Amino acid sequence: MDKQPRLLSSKLFQKHRQVEVVLSRSVLYWKEIEKSRKRSSCTSRESETAHSHAVQVCEIVAVHKSEEDDQGDTKRGRLKKAKQQSQLYPHTFTVSYVRRTRQHQWRCSDVSFHCASQALCQQWIQVINEQLSLLTNRPKRLLVYINPYGGKQQGKRIYEQKVAPLFRRACISADVIVTECANHARDHLKTEANLDKYDGVVCVGGDGMFSEIVHGLVTRTQTDHGVDQSRADAELVPCSLRIGIIPAGSTDCICFGTVGTNDPVTSALHIIVGDSQPMDVCSVHHGDVFLRYSVSLLGYGFYGDVLTDSERKRWLGPARYDLSGVKTFLSHNYYEGTVSYLPTADGLGNPRDKVQCRSGCHICQHKHSSKDKQWEMSEEEEKSDKDRWSTIHGKFIAINAASMSCACPRSPKGLSPSAHLADGTTDLILVRKCSRLDFFRHLLRHTNKDDQFDHSFVEVHRVRTFRFQPFQKQLVSREDPSEPPKKKGFSPMCSGQTTCNYSKAHSSWSCDGEILKHAAIQVSGYDVNMVKIEIPDKHHLTRSNHKEKLAVSSNISQLLAGNSYSCYSGTTL
Numbered sequence: 001m002d003k004q005p006r007l008l009s010s011k012l013f014q015k016h017r018q019v020e021v022v023l024s025r026s027v028l029y030w031k032e033i034e035k036s037r038k039r040s041s042c043t044s045r046e047s048e049t050a051h052s053h054a055v056q057v058c059e060i061v062a063v064h065k066s067e068e069d070d071q072g073d074t075k076r077g078r079l080k081k082a083k084q085q086s087q088l089y090p091h092t093f094t095v096s097y098v099r100r101t102r103q104h105q106w107r108c109s110d111v112s113f114h115c116a117s118q119a120l121c122q123q124w125i126q127v128i129n130e131q132l133s134l135l136t137n138r139p140k141r142l143l144v145y146i147n148p149y150g151g152k153q154q155g156k157r158i159y160e161q162k163v164a165p166l167f168r169r170a171c172i173s174a175d176v177i178v179t180e181c182a183n184h185a186r187d188h189l190k191t192e193a194n195l196d197k198y199d200g201v202v203c204v205g206g207d208g209m210f211s212e213i214v215h216g217l218v219t220r221t222q223t224d225h226g227v228d229q230s231r232a233d234a235e236l237v238p239c240s241l242r243i244g245i246i247p248a249g250s251t252d253c254i255c256f257g258t259v260g261t262n263d264p265v266t267s268a269l270h271i272i273v274g275d276s277q278p279m280d281v282c283s284v285h286h287g288d289v290f291l292r293y294s295v296s297l298l299g300y301g302f303y304g305d306v307l308t309d310s311e312r313k314r315w316l317g318p319a320r321y322d323l324s325g326v327k328t329f330l331s332h333n334y335y336e337g338t339v340s341y342l343p344t345a346d347g348l349g350n351p352r353d354k355v356q357c358r359s360g361c362h363i364c365q366h367k368h369s370s371k372d373k374q375w376e377m378s379e380e381e382e383k384s385d386k387d388r389w390s391t392i393h394g395k396f397i398a399i400n401a402a403s404m405s406c407a408c409p410r411s412p413k414g415l416s417p418s419a420h421l422a423d424g425t426t427d428l429i430l431v432r433k434c435s436r437l438d439f440f441r442h443l444l445r446h447t448n449k450d451d452q453f454d455h456s457f458v459e460v461h462r463v464r465t466f467r468f469q470p471f472q473k474q475l476v477s478r479e480d481p482s483e484p485p486k487k488k489g490f491s492p493m494c495s496g497q498t499t500c501n502y503s504k505a506h507s508s509w510s511c512d513g514e515i516l517k518h519a520a521i522q523v524s525g526y527d528v529n530m531v532k533i534e535i536p537d538k539h540h541l542t543r544s545n546h547k548e549k550l551a552v553s554s555n556i557s558q559l560l561a562g563n564s565y566s567c568y569s570g571t572t573l
């Protein structure tokens with residue numbers, strides 16, 4: 001039992017057993033009276049032994065008065081005892097709470113208590129509700145967008161059957177919009193939606209749908225504050241609304257990588273209890289032209305080609321990625337170009353340190369507590385930054401920038417298992433030209449415990465910003481001549497043959513599942529404060545508590561734009 005003062009304590013009935021029920025500020029606790037001398041125990045979260053239970057107040061979904069005949073046991077026997085008890089204790093209230101099950105999944109469980117008087121029953125409901133009302137991070141009004149065509153086209157059903165009943169139980173009101181076309185949600189958020197009415201925005205769909213919401217909210221916020229987001233050095237204003245994701249897509253890596261599972265009920269419960277998790281956002285520019293924001297994977301070569309091919313097979317649902325994956329693997333293309341990057345300062349770990357990002361991650365907290373020191377650099381530091389840029393020219397099968405692990409059911413540890421959600425950096429993975437067999441070995445390691453970076457043809461760097469320039473000769477002929485001229489200093493330092501066996505001139509970038517129309521890009525401004533989610537971990541089940549709004553970075557150099565957004569996430573709000 002926790003040490004906090006009791007707010008309320010009564011002897012009530014649970015099913016046919018008499019229980020002592022105690023509420024403190026943080027815990028609702030009940031234990032069977034008769035047998036308690038023999039055995040009793042509790043833990044700080046929901047726990048259960050033979051005779052005692054404890055639920056954290058912050059994980060109570062709701063409390064309701066129940067119907068008098070709502071006494072489970074009457075159906076299952078013990079009729080006589082239950083009948084007597086219902087006469088003695090006819091007034092019942094039910095507490096719905098979060099129950100953890102296996103593999104980070106959450107479920108909503110109910111426990112009903114029977115009281116001798118109506119007044120006592122009302123008192124319990126009132127006191128619990130008072131405690132719930134103190135939890136100010138919980139959303140009350142949500143704007144929900146459903147993509148009916150994401151993943152297996154189950155978005156509407158998932159929301160109606162699994163999520164809406166939970167929101168109703170938690171007294172959350174939701175305005176629902178089923179999208180009618182791509183970018184419907186983005187454009188509605190950009191111009192039409194009355195955002196003052198809501199505590200958060202929820203998307204029911206996959207990573208692409210989440211990306212739409214991010215773009216809609218970020219653009220709206222910049223427009224409202226007169227910020228020109230197309231400038232790479234713009235100091236962006238954080239969004240005040242959080243984003244929640246109900247997974248209903250094909251990859252759902254943002255949900256999986258933050259919550260630990262792709263389960264709509266788990267996500268709905270995280271949203272209800274107000275869990276939150278900031279996330280890095282980076283901006284992608286082509287010269288002075290803003291292309292997109294990214295929170296998960298920017299992939300050129302293999303993943304870009306998989307995505308391009310898979311778009312033609314959307315009708316196949318999530319299986320399109322496997323088919324296109326095999327086809328792309330067999331094509332075995334590689335691409336020539338130059339990658340330049342600015343490595344991170346010390347203290348933010350490295351992609352091979354095996355430190356995984358979990359609730360209360362010290363790397364991400366360090367980033368926050370240092371008040372974005374990393375971004376607030378003196379002129380001298382800025383100058384020395386220029387010397388710290390590294391440049392690699394080569395032939396690559398894949399160039400991947402993972403701002404988070406990109407864990408998903410296909411690859412439960414992800415493309416970069418030690419990447420952090422909110423450290424302001426991305427892990428840049430370069431897979432050089434190698435044999436098919438070697439590339440297969442590398443891919444296979446994404447599905448088992450072996451280190452996918454432990455190959456001579458793979459290198460990985462934790463970076464703050466990077467640029468890519470495809471081999472120039474193709475660039476000139478392929479890029480759109482109507483685009484503004486590229487920035488100086490952004491041209492490749494490469495020379496060499498133009499194409500080789502199995503080599504096409506250019507691939508495309510997949511940016512969180514959307515194809516970018518330029519191959520030459522600069523990626524910058526990693527910063528935080530998006531998505532909210534608890535990041536569960538078998539060994540460390542503590543609540544993530546990142547609520548602070550971070551200072552927006554930027555002003556470091558022309559190439560850095562600070563992007564700091566507050567969004568709900570995958571499970572969050």
Ligand SMILES: CCCCCCCCCCCCC/C=C/[C@@H](O)[C@H](CO)NC(=O)CCCCCCCCCCCCCCC
Pocket residue numbers: 206207208250251252253296297303306307321322325326329406408410411414415440443444446447510511512513514
């Ligand atoms: C031998 C088996 C190896 C399996 C290796 C699996 C690695 C999977 C890594 C997945 C990383 C996902 C990163 C997330 C990207 C999202 O922003 C984006 C939008 O949702 N999703 C995809 O681009 C969707 C990307 C989906 C990529 C699927 C790739 C499948 C490769 C299959 C290769 C088979 C070789 C077989 C040889 C006979």
Ligand SMILES: Nc1ncnc2c1ncn2[C@@H]1O[C@H](COP(=O)(O)OP(=O)(O)OP(=O)(O)O)[C@@H](O)[C@H]1O
Pocket residue numbers: 146147148149150151152178179180181182183184204205206207208209210212248249250251252253513
């Ligand atoms: N009503 C709609 N009709 C057609 N396309 C839509 C509609 N609503 C949204 N979209 C677009 O569908 C695309 C894919 O959606 P989503 O991300 O939800 O599913 P997915 O691609 O199957 O999953 P994942 O991104 O996780 O791989 C998004 O780019 C989004 O812009």
Ligand SMILES: [Ca+2]
Pocket residue numbers: 280402403404419420421422423424425426
């Ligand atoms: Ca990161």
